[in-house]
Amino acid sequence: MISGVKQPGSMEAGSNRVEGIISLASYLVRTYQRKGSFSRFRTSMSRGWDNGQIDNNITRFGLQEWGHANFSTIERLVPPYTTSATHKLCNNFNNTPMSVVPLPTTRLDSMPLHASVLSIPVLFFMAPVPSFPIKVGHIDDVQELRKTEPTQIPQRFVRDMSERPKLAAMVPSPNDIPIIDLSKLVGSDRDEQGRQIVQLKTACEEWGFFQVVNHGIDSSVVENIEEVAKDFFMLPLEEKQKYPMAPGTVQGYGQAFVFSENQKLDWCNMFALGVEPPCIRNPELWPSKPAHFGETLEVYSREIRQLCKNLLRYIAVSLGLKKGDVFEEMFGEAVQAVRMNYYPSCSRPDLVLGLSPHSDGSAITVLQQGKGSSVGLQILKEGKWVSVQPIPNALVINIGDTIEVLTNGRYKSVEHRAVTHKEKDRLSIVTFYAPSYEVELGPMAELVDKKNPCRYKRYNHGDYSKHYVTNKLQGKRTLEFAKIEPETSA
């Protein structure tokens, strides 16, 4: 027991857990205030959206700290919520990375209260339910809608003329996006390595997208994730709806980035999960069916994480940066999230979009196109939409907004979208790899000089992530947040 610090209220069975949680919070505030870390805590709180968010932060803070001691227990415990106040609070928590668990007083005594493990999880990929009311209207499940074979596409899916895809552009163009052979980058032939680095540099500068082949990830890993993803999407709707993506949040099953009743919808069903670090996970959204989904995603994510680390190292080399691990060091405990996109076939692919145009908020993104899927990914190059032809066993990599900022715009995130196909369904499995939400970012000093003046401000990556997930997908507009002189006409 820490002397001079008032201990939280009793958390014994039958007591009001909200009170317990709140007194836990004040206990933590006082404790960390005493330890001189309060300013960081307060910074995190001020980023909150409202008091509910602050409560979330406080409680997650408590859970996070406790979680260091016994994370698995936290995952398993599900509290019986009784009072209406508790219920209200828990509605917020249901969309946070962890279940709320009662923290018995005795546990508090054994919590590791070391300033060194202080990290305040402001988890915006897992954005909790926003405080402002979001009315999204009825959102059709696209697979179910397709089953009804509608003679007309519902208006909410029909795009304005300017946004409609031109089907001719779906034929892959001869100057398709670059291909990087990773085995040559990691190989011992220095000349070949040098050539691949140059190709990587060109790919990043001119395309912002490339495909990697011979990436070293076992084909069974790639096949298995595809199988469980497909199996998940093939489950009955009621089963998938056990893992709902609440309006304004980005984890679970449904449609992300919908903020109003008149917003056009994507012809897509999504299933998204936070993967790393563990504190961004919401275990309630990890499905029990299909069997092995969780293990398969863990194995896949480990491999993809390593691939991201390797790629970032080569990207650093291609930029002429002295330290290959500069990004890894800068990113801290990197955030990794996965989104599975299922695009059912559509009788009028000329009217709808599978996924609205956007750039990714990540540092880099790894996109796996399902075997036998139709062509669907398109990137905006010199004002034209260019289709990305799926290559068997290749992974598509793209530069995200974070790398654009860090490189002061040398490597740009590129606007992309997905289109649908008249007869074929399409699956994509997308991993977003990004810095810790705690990290402050801005253009790297090495990439700023007289010829290349600083174009982006410094900001907290958690704030950027919050901005990203609380706005609809709208091309590259989200990145205006980071620009020193926002292009208001964009």
Ligand SMILES: O=C(O)CCC(=O)C(=O)O
């Ligand atoms: O499905 C695709 O090809 C695009 C997916 C994508 O861009 C995303 O999920 O961010």
Ligand SMILES: [Fe+2]
């Ligand atoms: Fe994307």
